[in-house]
Amino acid sequence: MSHLINISEAASLALHGLAIVAQNSPNKVNVKYLAEKLDASEAHLAKIFQRLNKSGIIRSFRGPKGGFVLNKPAKEISFLDIYEIVESKIILNDCPLHKTGCPFENCIFGNALKNISKNLYESFKYIKLSNFNE
């Protein structure tokens, strides 16, 4: 039982959480609220938002009435940006045996995987936080 595309729950929570932050702009949104809305663990969300904060995509405020706000317009934040922050670095797929040494001169994968994952990469660029309306 496997998904074709690698999207961790963390990446998904980051995206949805940020969508909520965008929605509530310019008010701050705190982890507790996000956890309720997303039916997720506070601890886990807190960790994810720490990373997002460090990346500069959001700003954080401690203390009572604290929380998070976007640090740039929602139109300028893509799923690719978020994905890259949460999953550290994106690698376009190639023949998975290339490191250990694919035995074939003309690998059966050809450029198929590279092309496909390049498409995927471009698609992720087009999903923006501002796509969301409710």
Add this chain to the structure above:
Amino acid sequence: MSHLINISEAASLALHGLAIVAQNSPNKVNVKYLAEKLDASEAHLAKIFQRLNKSGIIRSFRGPKGGFVLNKPAKEISFLDIYEIVESKIILNDCPLHKTGCPFENCIFGNALKNISKNLYESFKYIKLSNFNE
């Protein structure tokens, strides 16, 4: 550090291993030979080929001069077939929060993920064992 597309080393070894089997047809190919060619663990390859055998895609022969042969033409074996055997079942990606409950009526993902992974699925169908030439 994350790959966009989920391809385990097992799936990759299965594909490359089968390509070697196809190449040597109609002779049998054993695990030891495959392990050398692919610079991989015998134990791991053995397990993978057990699964492939059970699925009917190959036939196995025990004992001296034993090994594996394809059980159908290379043209009729796609990467999708192999992937599904090794990874058990493919799930097309959708909003990863749909199970626990995406909070948005119009999910930010829309049908994007579903469409993208459907494309991926179709692409995997077109990579056949017979694509390989050397």
Add this chain to the structure above:
DNA sequence: CCTATTTCGGTATTTGAGCACCAGAATAAA
């Protein structure tokens, strides 16, 4: 038969991601 070879299949181990916990630091409000 007997032996060497090879797959079979159950089980054990490893590893890494996902997730949780908790004490500490910052800050708003009274």
Add this chain to the structure above:
DNA sequence: TTTATTCTGGTGCTCAAATACCGAAATAGG
């Protein structure tokens, strides 16, 4: 200045997937 609230960041746990191990079963060849 005190208290309650909220993020911070280090560490520790958990669990499933990936991988390894090993004795058993099959069989080809002599």
